[in-house]
Amino acid sequence: MPISHIIDPRMHDLGAGFLVRRILPFHAHKSVGPFVFFDHFGPTEYPPGSTFDVRPHPHIGLATVTFLFDGAIRHRDSLGTDLVIEPGAVNWMTAGRGIVHSERTPDTQR
Incomplete structure (x- = not known):
């Protein structure tokens, strides 16, 4: 097609x-x-002291997929998941009836 x-x-x-x-x-x-x-x-470069921090926010009835080419993102959610996503890794979050999550600059990258 x-x-x-x-x-x-x-x-x-x-x-x-x-x-x-x-x-x-x-x-x-x-x-x-x-x-x-x-x-x-x-691509984005942050100057020293700046961070990528998306505060906790809800999702309902959808799934998110995060794939990185470079850098790192710390994903935390209301199910207790707390992990750092790095290049080549895939994070698939299914919200179902509802989930709250945040995406932040990992401590090691600050």
């Missing part, structure tokens, strides 16, 4: 100045589903 449309990402603020380039959802391709998000963050 040929490529029918190239979607230009839109900047989306997830709060506290955390900007991502959001590709999905996209109004012209609703068949993908309203709860499918494809966000791209980076």
Whole structure:
């Protein structure tokens, strides 16, 4: 099937100045589903003393997949999961009836 449309990402603020380039959802391709998000963050360099900290926030009825090309993110959630995601690793979080999680700069990267 040929490529029918190239979607230009839109900047989306997830709060506290955390900007991502959001590709999905996209109004012209609703068949993908309203709860499918494809966000791209980076590459970004933080000056000393700055961090990447997304405060705890809820998800309900969806799954998130995090894949890193570089750097590290510490994922913590209300199920007790606390892990550092590094390049090549995949974190798949299924929210189901509800989960709260945060994504932060790991202590070793601060």
